[in-house]
Each structure stands twice: as C-alpha cells, then as structure tokens.
Amino acid sequence: MDVETLSRIQFAFTISFHYIYPPLSIGLGVMLVFMEGMYVKTGLKIYETMTRFWIKIFALIFGIGVATGIVMEFEFGTNWATYSRYVGDIFGSALAAEGIFAFALESGFLGLLLFGWNRVSTKVHFFSTIMVALGSMFSAIWIVVANSWQQTPAGFHIVGEGIKARAEVTDFWAMVFNPSSVDRLSHVLVAAFLAGSFLVLSVHAYYLYRNRHVEISKKAFKMALIVATVSGLLQLVTGHHSANGVAVNQPAKLAAFEGHYDSLKAGDMYLFGKVNQEKQTVSGLKIPGGLSFLLHNDFTTPVKGLNAFPVNDRPKHVNAIFQVYHIMVAIGMIIIGLTLFAVFLWWRGKLFSYKWLLLVFSFSVLLPQLGNQVGWFSAEMGRQPWVVYGLLRTSDALSKSVKAEQVLFSLILFAFIYSVLFVLFIYLLNKKIQHGFDEIADEDIPDYSKRNNPILK
Amino acid sequence: MQTFLSIDYPIWWFLVVGAVFTGYAILDGFDLGAGALHLFFRKEESRRIALNAIGPVWDGNEVWLVIGGGALFAGFPEVYATIFSAFYIPFMLFLTVLILRAIAIEFRSKEKMLWWRKTWDITYSAASILISLLLGIVLGNVMQGIPINKDFEYEGGFFNLLNPYALITGVTVLALFMMHGATYLIMKTEKRLHTKLIILAKNTSRFFVISYVTLTMATLIYLPQTADKFRANPYLFIVPVLTILTIINTRRLLEKGVYFKAFLSSALTSALLLITVTINLFPNIVLSTIDPAFNITIYNGSSSQKSLGIMLTIAAIGVPLVAAYTTFVFWTFRGKVKIDDSSY
Numbered sequence: 001m002d003v004e005t006l007s008r009i010q011f012a013f014t015i016s017f018h019y020i021y022p023p024l025s026i027g028l029g030v031m032l033v034f035m036e037g038m039y040v041k042t043g044l045k046i047y048e049t050m051t052r053f054w055i056k057i058f059a060l061i062f063g064i065g066v067a068t069g070i071v072m073e074f075e076f077g078t079n080w081a082t083y084s085r086y087v088g089d090i091f092g093s094a095l096a097a098e099g100i101f102a103f104a105l106e107s108g109f110l111g112l113l114l115f116g117w118n119r120v121s122t123k124v125h126f127f128s129t130i131m132v133a134l135g136s137m138f139s140a141i142w143i144v145v146a147n148s149w150q151q152t153p154a155g156f157h158i159v160g161e162g163i164k165a166r167a168e169v170t171d172f173w174a175m176v177f178n179p180s181s182v183d184r185l186s187h188v189l190v191a192a193f194l195a196g197s198f199l200v201l202s203v204h205a206y207y208l209y210r211n212r213h214v215e216i217s218k219k220a221f222k223m224a225l226i227v228a229t230v231s232g233l234l235q236l237v238t239g240h241h242s243a244n245g246v247a248v249n250q251p252a253k254l255a256a257f258e259g260h261y262d263s264l265k266a267g268d269m270y271l272f273g274k275v276n277q278e279k280q281t282v283s284g285l286k287i288p289g290g291l292s293f294l295l296h297n298d299f300t301t302p303v304k305g306l307n308a309f310p311v312n313d314r315p316k317h318v319n320a321i322f323q324v325y326h327i328m329v330a331i332g333m334i335i336i337g338l339t340l341f342a343v344f345l346w347w348r349g350k351l352f353s354y355k356w357l358l359l360v361f362s363f364s365v366l367l368p369q370l371g372n373q374v375g376w377f378s379a380e381m382g383r384q385p386w387v388v389y390g391l392l393r394t395s396d397a398l399s400k401s402v403k404a405e406q407v408l409f410s411l412i413l414f415a416f417i418y419s420v421l422f423v424l425f426i427y428l429l430n431k432k433i434q435h436g437f438d439e440i441a442d443e444d445i446p447d448y449s450k451r452n453n454p455i456l457k
Numbered sequence: 458m459q460t461f462l463s464i465d466y467p468i469w470w471f472l473v474v475g476a477v478f479t480g481y482a483i484l485d486g487f488d489l490g491a492g493a494l495h496l497f498f499r500k501e502e503s504r505r506i507a508l509n510a511i512g513p514v515w516d517g518n519e520v521w522l523v524i525g526g527g528a529l530f531a532g533f534p535e536v537y538a539t540i541f542s543a544f545y546i547p548f549m550l551f552l553t554v555l556i557l558r559a560i561a562i563e564f565r566s567k568e569k570m571l572w573w574r575k576t577w578d579i580t581y582s583a584a585s586i587l588i589s590l591l592l593g594i595v596l597g598n599v600m601q602g603i604p605i606n607k608d609f610e611y612e613g614g615f616f617n618l619l620n621p622y623a624l625i626t627g628v629t630v631l632a633l634f635m636m637h638g639a640t641y642l643i644m645k646t647e648k649r650l651h652t653k654l655i656i657l658a659k660n661t662s663r664f665f666v667i668s669y670v671t672l673t674m675a676t677l678i679y680l681p682q683t684a685d686k687f688r689a690n691p692y693l694f695i696v697p698v699l700t701i702l703t704i705i706n707t708r709r710l711l712e713k714g715v716y717f718k719a720f721l722s723s724a725l726t727s728a729l730l731l732i733t734v735t736i737n738l739f740p741n742i743v744l745s746t747i748d749p750a751f752n753i754t755i756y757n758g759s760s761s762q763k764s765l766g767i768m769l770t771i772a773a774i775g776v777p778l779v780a781a782y783t784t785f786v787f788w789t790f791r792g793k794v795k796i797d798d799s800s801y
Binding site: 059060063064066067068069070071073074076077078079081082084085087088089090091092093095096097098099100101103104105107108109110111112114115116118119120131159163168169170172399400401402406409410413414417421424428431 | 512513514516517519520522523524526527528530531532533534535537538539540541542543544545546548549550552553555556557559560562563564567608610611612615760761763764767768771772775776778779782783786789790797800
C-alpha cells in the first residue's frame with residue numbers, strides 16, 4: 001500500500017478510537033454537574049455516593065481520552081506535514097486556544113475532581129466539577145471550529161503558489177464563525193450529551209434489571225433520561241440545520257449522502273437502500289422528492305447532483321457514504337423513539353415495570369457510540385477528495401519525507417497498543433460496574449481524610 | 458513588522474514556545490524522574506506513595522506538552538511540520554510510551570494481584586525512562602541540525618537520528634529528570650522512604666553532574682561553532698556559569714535539608730539548560746546540515762503577523778489563568794502524601 005492509503009487508515013483508526021472517549025467525558029461531565037448539584041442542594045448521602053461512583057468512571061475515560069488525544073495532535077505534523085504547513089496559520093490559533101483555554105482548564109481541575117473530595121470544601125469541589133465539564137466542552141469548540149474551517153473555509157487568503165501556497169488568516173472571527181461552525185458544533189456537543197447520558201442510563205438500567213442498588217439507580221436513571229430525551233429532540237433540530245448547511249456549502253457531500261446523481265431531477269430521500277455507483281441508481285425504500293422538500297419545501301424542485309461535479313472533485317465511495325449517513329439518521333430516530341417511550345411510561349408511573357425495557361436500556365449505550373462514529377465518517381468521507389474543501393486535496397497533504405514502511409510500522413504499533421488499551425478499558429469498566437457502589441461507613445474513613453479535618457481548615 | 462515593547466512578534470512567540478517547553482520540562486520532568494526511580498522503591502506502600510505524590514498533578518503537567526505542540530504548530534507551522542515528519546519514528550515511539558505511562562498509572566492500583574502490579578510498575582518505570590531519553594534524543598538532534606533541503610523537507614533516515622551526541626543528550630535529560638524527581642519526592646514523603654530518597658537525590662545529582670560535563674565536552678567536540686556565539690557575546694557566559702552555580706546550590710540545599718528550595722534550584726537548572734540551547738539556536742529553530750541557507754528561522758518559519766498577534770492576545774489572557782489555577786491545585790495537594798479512598 002502507498003503512503004496515502006496507509007496514512008489515511010492510520011488517521012481514521014486513531015481518530016475513531018480517540019472519539020470513543022471525548023464525547024463520553026463531555027456527556028458524563030454534564031451528568032456529574034447534575035448529580036453533584038443535587039448533592040450540594042439536598043445534602044443527601046445518596047447523591048454523594050452516586051457522584052463519587054461516576055467520578056471514578058469519569059477518571060478512567062478521561063485518562064484514555066488524553067492519552068489518545070496527544071496522538072492526534074502529533075499526527076498532523078508527522079503524517080500530514082504539507083497540510084500542517086498549509087493550514088498552520090489558521091488551524092494553529094484554534095489549537096493553541098484549545099490548549100490554553102480548554103485543555104489546561106479541564107486537566108488542572110481534574111486533580112481536584114478526582115483526588116480533592118476530602119481535601120476541599122463541597123462548594124470548591126462542585127466548582128471544580130463545573131470547570132472540568134466546561135473545559136471539556138471548550139475543547140470540543142476549538143477542535144470542531146478547526147474541522148469546520150476545513151469543510152467551509154472562511155476569513156482567509158492564499159499566499160504563495162504551488163508547494164509554497166499557504167492559507168493565512170485575514171479575519172479571525174470570520175474564521176471562527178465560518179458557515180458550518182455553529183451547526184456542526186451544536187450537533188457534536190448534543191451527540192456528546194447523548195453519549196454520556198446513555199452510559200448512565202445503561203449502567204443503572206443494568207442494576208435495576210439485576211435488582212441491585214435500586215433506590216440510587218432509579219434516581220440516576222431519571223436524571224439521565226431527562227438529559228437524553230432533551231438531547232435526542234435537540235439533535236433533530238441541529239441535524240436538520242446541518243443538512244441545510246451542507247446543501248448550500250458542500251452540495252457534492254449532500255448528493256453523496258442520498259446517492260443523488262442527476263441535477264435535473266428532484267432529490268429523493270431514502271430510509272435505507274443501496275447505491276449502484278456504476279448505474280448511478282439507488283434501490284431502497286424512499287420518500288420521492290423528500291430531499292427536495294427538506295431543502296426547498298417543495299417535492300419537485302431539482303437538487304444539484306453528483307454529476308454536476310468533475311469526477312476528480314467529488315467523493316468516490318458514494319455507497320459507503322450513503323450507508324454511514326443513513327445509519328446515523330436511523331440511530332437518531334431510534335434514540336428519540338426509545339427515550340420518548342420511556343418518558344411516556346414514567347408519566348404513566350410504569351417506568352421500571354418492564355424487565356425487557358431495562359434490558360434494552362442496558363445495551364443502549366452502543367447507540368450514541370455508533371452514531372458518533374458513523375456521523376464523523378459521513379462528515380469526513382463526504383468531504384473527500386479534499387482535506388480543505390475546494391483548496392487542498394488529501395493526496396497533496398502528506399508528509400513528503402515519510403515512507404510507506406514507516407507508516408506501516410506505526411500503524412501496527414497503534415493497532416497493538418490500542419487493542420491492549422481497549423481490552424483493559426472494558427475489563428476495568430466492567431469490574432467497576434460489577435463492584436457497584438461503595439457503602440462507606442463513616443468510621444472506616446481515616447481521620448485525615450474527613451471533610452471536617454481541622455488541619456485542612 | 459509589528460512590534461510590542463520594540464520586540465517583534467516572531468521573537469515574542471519564540472519566547473512563548475520556549476517558556477511552555479521549559480514549563481513542561483520542569484513540571485513533567487519531576488513526574489518522569491519519579492517514574493524512572495520507581496523500581497528503586499521496594500515495598501508496595503512506598504510505590505503507592507511515590508505514585509500518589511504525582512497522582513493529582515501529572516495529568517495537568519502533561520498538558521504543557523500539548524500546549525507546547527499547539528504553540529509550535531500555531532506560531533511556527535514550518536518547524537512543526539518539518540520536525541514532526543523528520544522525527545517520525547522517534548515521535549511514534551514517544552507517543553506509544555506516553556500512552557503506556559498513562560495507562561500504567563491509571564491501571565496499576567486497580568487490581569491486587571502481585572503480577573498485575575509488578576507488570577505495571579515495570580511498564581511505568583520503563584516508559585518514564587524512554588520518554589526522557591527520546592525527548593533528549595530529539596533535543597540533541599535539534600542542537601546539531603538535521604539534513605533538510607530547500608523546501609524544508611527532511612532527507613535523512615531514522616538511524617541518522619541515533620548518533621552519539623544525541624544519545625549523550627538523552628542520558629543527560631534522563632539524569633536531570635531523575636535528580637529533579639527525587640528532589641520532588643523528598644518533599645512528599647516521610648520516614649524511611651524519605652531517608653532513602655535523600656540518598657537517591659544525592660546519587661542522581663552526581664549522575665547528572667557527570668552527564669552534564671560529558672555533554673559540555675561533547676558539544677565542544679561535535680559542535681565547535683557553538684563556542685563562536687559565546688566568544689562574540691561574552692556576556693552570555695553568565696548562563697553556563699549560573700547553571701553550574703545552581704547545580705552546586707541544589708546539592709548544598711540537599712545537604713542542609715531545605716528541600717523545597719532544593720527543588721526550586723533543580724527546576725532552575727532545567728530552565729537554564731534550555732536557555733543555553735535557545736541561545737545557541739537563535740534566531741534559527743531548525744538548522745540544516747545540507748546548507749545553512751536552508752535553516753528554518755523564526756522569520757521564514759513563522760505564521761503571519763496577523764495570526765501571531767491573535768495568538769499573543771490569547772496567550773496574554775490564557776497563561777495567567779493557567780498559572781493561577783495550577784498554583785491553586787499544587788497548593789491544595791501540598792504537604793506529605795496521604796493515601797485515602799480516592800488514591801491510585
């Protein structure tokens with residue numbers, strides 16, 4: 001295989017693996033703020049136990065997120081040097097801002113969140129929890145802004161020619177608020193809330209299914225259900241906005257999402273199907289003119305198709321893009337259906353009456369995880385063959401001094417170490433969940449660890 | 458060219474990048490040093506105390522590396538792209554051991570089995586040693602210069618990077634971190650472990666002095682041109698003189714038993730060593746061994762004035778904030794390590 005293929009596989013692999021964790025930290029951060037907020041408000045022991053249990057899980061997830069995130073920062077330079085030179089002026093300021101404002105904030109306060117329970121007052125600890133949650137959201141802001149700039153570049157000009165061409169920032173705020181930033185950022189953040197709240201739902205549904213920790217699990221399940229339901233409905237709005245934005249800014253991507261080739265025809269919307277790339281047709285279940293209606297409120301208006309773009313300027317793997325996009329939409333719908341159904345049962349006072357529903361919720365954590373993955377694949381594969389849309393091709397963005405065997409070596413290295421990491425992660429997560437909540441009696445805590453320790457005051 | 462306090466933007470950003478990497482060397486330096494010394498502690502309790510001495514802060518310390526990488530990418534994209542693609546294999550190994558260190562710290566105390574803890578102890582210590590060595594190897598190569606052509610593309614291979622000078626630099630960095638880590642651990646421990654660490658601190662500082670002298674001689678042999686800069690600007694001699702004074706001072710303070718001051722003194726040594734490197738390079742960042750005309754300087758490798766201006770504003774707002782809450786976290790966890798139910 002050549003350097004390009006290998007580098008793309010490596011990037012896709014490392015980013016997909018990394019992307020399991022940050023959405024969980026962001027979503028769980030929000031859940032922790034709610035849980036500890038309830039503790040601060042009510043002073044009830046049950047909320048303390050709940051918060052401290054989830055802090056330990058948060059720590060596990062956060063640690064892996066940081067370790068795999070540093071890989072991403074380095075990979076721009078190691079594998080995509082030409083890209084780094086091209087976008088450094090623009091992308092760099094976003095990355096620097098992320099490091100200083102977001103990453104330092106969350107990691108700084110993380111120490112207090114994890115180890116400070118007995119060292120600082122309840123209020124200072126709650127403040128740290130809020131800071132960690134905010135910090136993790138800030139890092140999403142800067143990284144999604146940078147990625148959105150690659151989708152819809154704005155606020156820049158090109159300096160130099162050929163291999164010396166560089167994008168330079170002319171208007172910082174136009175760069176930050178480029179046409180797709182707000183849509184994509186809201187879509188990503190809400191997806192992260194789903195990831196976090198569904199983890200809480202799953203674990204507590206499992207306890208309820210097994211009749212363990214019943215009282216605490218009912219409380220936590222309801223809190224997470226509120227976050228999940230609101231996020232699921234919000235995702236409908238942000239998703240719709242994003243699709244409209246893509247139609248205006250990246251029509252080739254939208255056409256690939258629905259396998260739409262002919263610009264003279266109205267666009268159909270498929271529930272599922274398969275694209276025949278040679279015959280340029282799609283077979284499946286469709287709403288005729290649905291895409292036209294979504295974009296123009298009219299079932300007959302023609303939608304720009306893939307054939308309007310030169311073959312070299314449009315994505316190649318249309319069927320794959322079609323599939324990942326439709327899986328994402330389907331997952332979104334399942335999430336909304338599931339949460340609304342649960343809310344309905346809650347209203348009828350029967351939320352915890354059905355064992356099968358608890359079992360479904362125990363596995364539901366996989367839904368937003370899969371949704372997040374296919375969502376990114378839609379966004380990134382749909383942008384091809386460009387790394388910066390319309391400006392820099394992925395094939396031109398590589399490091400010229402790096403050879404295929406070097407990338408192969410690092411790819412094998414990552415495959416090995418990430419497998420170990422993943423197995424350990426699942427093992428320890430499972431162990432933590434099986435262990436359940438610690439019912440710590442007050443006399444078991446050594447004196448120096450108690451909150452009212454006079455020395456610390 | 459735009460200036461602030463009559464210093465132009467690229468120089469300012471060069472100072473920012475230098476300051477961040479110095480911060481990283483000082484902060485993660487003691488974590489790595491503590492890790493490198495980990496296997497010298499024999500008892501389970503000692504190992505847990507040593508691990509929890511860095512427990513609440515190591516993650517925050519590692520962030521300085523992320524900020525440093527970001528700052529380099531942002532301000533000097535040419536340097537970032539050239540160095541990272543040239544040092545492809547060393548950086549990939551570096552990332553691997555960085556991940557291994559993180560998971561070793563995270564996972565070690567999660568199971569009680571002896572083999573489990575032993576495996577992670579060895580992993581943790583080996584990873585810390587390798588991280589220090591690799592950082593030193595990269596630094597050694599940056600000081601010597603690397604074969605880059607007129608497009609700033611690297612033309613060497615992996616084994617060019619494993620030269621004697623770079624290896625000596627690697628060992629020196631390791632020795633420095635070990636001394637620094639031992640001094641940090643002295644402050645955080647009590648009783649027999651404390652006594653043991655005082656001996657370790659003295660031994661590691663001896664190890665550091667030997668490697669520092671070797672490195673200095675190697676510099677004069679391999680890179681005689683560095684002497685030219687000092688000959689041209691004799692006032693620069695104050696930096697190496699200060700370095701030697703801080704090394705002597707660290708040992709003196711260790712003898713006296715003033716450990717916090719000894720720690721500050723060894724932190725100062727790290728800073729001075731990096732300042733020496735900076736003086737040697739300035740205004741270049743990457744030296745080309747093919748032709749000095751292909752050197753990447755702070756001017757031909759930097760982002761636009763506009764971009765640097767934005768980033769300097771971001772740094773001016775952000776860095777004081779980071780400093781403030783980093784200080785708060787260190788202050789909260791001051792004093793001796795106490796193991797409790799939230800420890801590693």
